[in-house]
Amino acid sequence: MSEALAGGRVEGVRTPRAGTAAGRVFWRELRRHRLAMISLGVVAVLVLACAAAPLLAPYDFDAIDLSSIREAPSAAHPMGTDDLGRDLFTRVLYGGRVSILIGVLSALLGTGIGAAVGALAGYYGRMVDNVLMRVTDVAYAIPTLPLLIVLASYTQATAGSMAVVIGLLSWMTTARVVRSEVLSIKEMAYVEAARSLGARNRRIIGRHVLPNALGPIVVGATLAVGNAIILESSLSFLGLGVQPPTPTWGNMLMDAQATMATKPWLTVFPGLAILFMVLAVNFIGDGLQDALDPGGRSSG
């Protein structure tokens, strides 16, 4: 039937309308979420500042100046100096690079594993579901901190290895959320329709199931960034994280332990950096959640 008609309108104008209606709703909802918008700004400033650390920082992050140890904030050192005379502002910027990088990478890894496990378990069901969900239960039951302490005693932590380890320990929630989402998506008529047209399982999962579960996946990933930054800080605080002289927000806190009462700025600034970053990321997650599912999903 088409041969005759195909010639009719070959070169049409591609209007860039695809998805704009849904997109507009998304942005409108997100903009209404004031905290999320402010948080987006906070995260943007923090990320840009840390990324541009070599340009912004007044000193080298490992430049030791024994003549100015533990100085209070001043014009020369806006956040003061630490116990080796290193500029704290510089170290907060450089530390942020590592902390944020670990946060993002481990969130990506964890979300990837979680989405894959959840999608396979939910889609195939039965044995696959049973096995994968029991593995998830086991992973949940692993006490994170003791395991990391044991790991750290055998290996030297780097930013990369920290990201991998945290990622490997934080996929379970995503897996459960995605699984439950997939359980309902796979019953949708369009999945059966795709199957009736010969689509393979791989394609059905990739093109039909996962894209429709993207909302909770994105929200989960965002929240995971915050959690990973916290976990990195805890580990570094215990001395199990990235080793000095490379600064992270966590190991800066550890360095400041001894002088917390007398030289509070050493604790306050990296602490505030963690607080703002995690808080902002979590608010963005909340905003995304509301924007991606405004009052229950509309069919249109």
Added chain:
Amino acid sequence: MSQAAATPVLDVRDLVTRFETRAGPVHAVNGISYTLHAGESLALVGESGSGKTVSALSLLGLVPPPGRVEGGRVLLNGRDLLGLSRRAWQDVRGKEIAMVFQDPMTSLNPVLTVGRQLTGPMRRHLGMSRRAAEDEAAALLARVGIPDARERLSDHPHRFSGGQRQRIVIAMALACRPAVLVADEPTTALDVTIQAQIVALVRELQEELGTAILWITHDLALVAGLVDRVAVMYGGTLVEEAPVDDLFARPSHPYTRGLLASLPEGSAGTGPLPTIEGRPPDLLDPPSACPFAPRCGWVEQRCRAELPRLRPVAPGHASACWRWEELGGAPGEVGASVEDPGEEPR
């Protein structure tokens, strides 16, 4: 009706599909047989729970667990589909046999553009390039009556009306020119005016492409001007099969007569519509005799003891009723008393 010597494109024999439930096996389809020739259309008519949808899903190997096709053969162009591997099934679906589902509002993936969904099967089965598939998709969309087809390929489903979506779904199903199209009540979810348009569209496409169509419906009125033959399903079995005009003129099973009598057009006056009393058989425990016996006004001793098989009553017309000869020519009530025997349903 092209029941020539040619072999049928679809030959279903003694199809049995069961669901293993906790309460025991549910006998959804109990050995039904029918054939479909190229370009022919057959309606599978029955009430909810008669097994018509399950029998259709069985043809595509899409019976959801815990359901299983337990026996019979489904010959598509001479090849038995029931023996195929999962992979081989996937190559057949959408290419040689395709299905259109009831609800067009949910049959399309909301997050993919219509173009993506239309080109999918063609690229998958025919190995077409993206560009070629898009050209073909635009032509298909234009053919099923979507204006500005080329531009609208990049739209998501929510920008189309219900009728348009069903047109798109039909285009998707026919994209690879399958030999058989299974249409599972594709008009039930649509307005009456749109229904008529969709029916007309399917008929046109059928003639153009020579597709054989298995039309599944509970609506006998819809079937009248649409198909060549009708098979009436009851309790997982076929109780009557006939050319469509013959079925309306000489229904030879009490159940068919009941269905025809309960059509709004078929009943005289303004009183309540006639109904068939009673309930369909329990498929957990299918009767070993005639499944319609408990509801039948013509029932006799034999009906409760022996299962009637589908037997020819006229050329191309078969009935599974022991007493078909006594039913008389015109449709009437299910019971023995026919008030107005001369009335024609249509």
